[in-house]
Amino acid sequence: MKRKAIVLLVLAIIATFPFFLNHNDLTRTTDLDKLIKDVETKTDKMLSKYKIPGAAISVLEDGQVKWIGTFGYADLDANSKVEQNTVFQVASISKSVTALGVMKLVEDGLINLDDPIENYITRWQLLESEYDQKAITVRGLLSHTSGLSVGGGYPGYEPNKQLPTLEQSLSGIGGGSKPVELENEAGARYSYSGGGYNLLQMMIEEVTGKDFHLYLNEVVLAPLGMENSSFKWDGHLQDKTAKAYDVKLELLPNYLFIEKAAAGLYTTIEDMNKFVIAEINSFHGTGFLEADTVQEMFTPILEVRGLEGFINDETALGHFINHVNNSIIVTHDGGNNGWKAHFSMEPQTGNGLIVLTNGNNGTYFLNEIVSAWHYTNFGIERSFDQLSHTVKATAYALSLLIFCWSLSVIVNLVSAFLNKELKITKFSNKKVLAVKVIMSIVLVSGSFLLSKILVPILGFIDPLIGILLVTSVFTRIILTVVLLYIKKSDRLSNERAKNVIC
Template identity: 30%
Template sequence: MRTPFLLLTGLFACFSVYGQTTSSLPEKIRQVETHLLPILIVEGDTASQFSLEARMKHYKVPGVSLAVIRNGKIEWAKGYGFADQEANRRVDTTTLFQASSISKPIAALAALHWVEAGKFALDSNINNYLKDWQVPDSPLTATEKVTLRRLMTNTAGLTVHGFAGYPKGKSVPTLIQILNGETPANSRAIQLDTIPGKVNRNPGGGYVVLQKAMIDQVGKPFPEIMQETVLAKLGMTRSTYEQPLPAKLDSMAATAYTSYGTPVNGSWYTYPEMAAAGLWSTPSDLARYVINVQQSLQGKSNKVISKPMAKQMLTKHLGSMGLGPALRNTGDSLIFSQSGGNQGFRCLFMAHATKGDGVVIMTNADSGLELAQELLNSVSAAYKWDFSTPKRMKKANLSTAQVEQVLGNYRRDRYIFEVTQTDGKLYAKPRWEEESREMIPEDKAQFIMRDGQRAEFIYDSNSKVTAVKLFGNVIFTKMSK
């Protein structure tokens, strides 16, 4: 069950090489570890390359684990730093991390399996598959319905972007309580607020509905469905959707840390929204998912879905979403990916659909996504892959009045997005996270944060800012002072 590993001293806790090695592999690994590149390079910045160890200290990320896929196999996997600093427990390739939103495309893979098994139709009303809870009918559903396809492509029109999790010792709601926004749920009710199929956005609420539909149709607890449908079939022996994490696995799990380097209350949070955020896994196990998708598309594997279904899965819908993963490029250059963040965990994967290459990166800190993106730049450069390169831009000079327009607080549900100014620079501080990020203006409406996220400020007819658009299409309304 455990992946073989070689225990190292210092920063490195584990290093595994899979398959046949080449003489260039040690050099590639050295390049990955020593040539991290920034996410954003603004004209006038000094271009720098960093070591992984230095950037872990800079971002206060205790632990990192990654796996690199080449030619359809895991070429190498390695752990760095600490799973738990206080216990002096280091990361190795078997350390469990919360996979956050990477839970979604793997849950979608299971749903597609059950489509082929006849439990669902992709384009039928999802209410046909829900028993003791239904998406309420309204004028919004008069001509268009919430469907499984729309749930997986983020176009169902449902609310609730993400979930805050539940610290140890706090009551955990049932799935029905989450759907209805009832105590002790800490999120609002999952409701329809736009016509299905018209808008692409990333509501985790859609995957809670998917989770409920799978439970109702398959007739088993969700972790059991996922274990039998995907995890066991793909050899993902270090993965589970069980929430809370079973006590027997506590010693194998990474502790979650804030962006200030302090452990979160109770080591990690519980996420009963399992399909949206509940997977615990390792980069090597997630790499097995990636490889299976690649092989299914090539017709080399039907362990979970067939080649025709894999083609549907990796076909672009509104917003360049596939049935689960995000998509980029076309043809032989097609890339599928997903990133995510739970309290104290950040992770991502990116892979070529047809070339058999990919990378999975997992961290145990709120500031880990910035590090993971820099590491992705480094892997891309070392392997000469087109996954990621630093974005270069020229900073616009805004007037005092234009700056004052964007300053303030913006709200969506319980989430608040704050824009402040310090020493002549603008900073974004999402209050559901702890770190502030510098915002660089391209013009008065378009901004890029240092972590690569975009923010688009929306003006009314009087040239007053009324809202900001984040995460693609999620609107936060400006609050009155």
């Protein structure tokens, strides 16, 4: 009994120990200067850990740039470093910049947020649906509450291939795109739709009579001084653009986009500062747009549910809203193939954070930086950080317990074989052998399928914990398979068998 109590105590310690550990790379502090120092000191190591080539980071305070840091490489082969004027793709952050262009049309009286989108477009039409198409408004498209389908993840098109037209993309003709369809009642719930921003892109072109990228440059980018930004990969940006890399640090093409409003913006850390500061200033009545316009942009529309709800609380116009204490955080992520980006701002205080990376693993780095900045500003962990800690601790605890179990089985098996208490089974009955072979195949196949499910899911939090947990489970399953083909000898007592074959 005493031995069992000790074993149970040890297992309890192993199971709970990971929950008391700090799984963060960055120290949690409420001192902004200490946070910046920590980021300066640890970023290179974090980039190496997550296999991310480079990053550019900016911290804002009181509506001004407090610090910019550039780390790693824009081009690994050329050994060129990330600089402040290095151009990155910022993927879905394009939607936030597009929203400024749409709201400018609202201020100029050219469109109304609550008009049906069909009032403004003639080049393409949605297929008939059981839901009312007239309920699809500009406001609904900006806030992902229109009921439209995602429209594809928009992976982009290789530079040597001809881009489809915007109409073809909306119809699902083109690499990676799917038809944009009305799947739900407009305004009923939040559902992220890049396809909705394709319609906004078309609307802008039809209302203004200009190509989308030219209008956004004329009305948004140039007035804000975003000289190294464009929705088209122009010649003046090409030499400054970083190279994109996958999770193994292998070079990716510079994928291009016809879906510019949804995913096509090229920009720099310096220009992103100008964009965020312009929104902060406008919020206070001294910026690019009128205060009422920006405050309407930042007004929540609907709650974000599901896993996304751990990242953002509510959706707004071209932005997402999180609530902390009595403040709001206005934010958006961006993720194209080879690029991950993020910005957050607290418009009341003018504090903000921008992170740009040129690697597919950039999400892990972004999450760490954003969580640390969130704690510095508000003194509490954000919801995603709490989820991340729980998932990591649970995965570590389960992995440790399963490894300990497997180690115990291995030790007992080795001991039993050395003492000739176990032996390999000789099957005289072919049916029994067939059954055990089938069981072995099922067990190994099951572990393989488990890896295909668990690794991607847990990989959303951390790139390694899924692999660790699956490895521990696979090890235990292999031992179970081994036990199918051995049997006890006459030397093995029933009491001893309980400890050996388990």
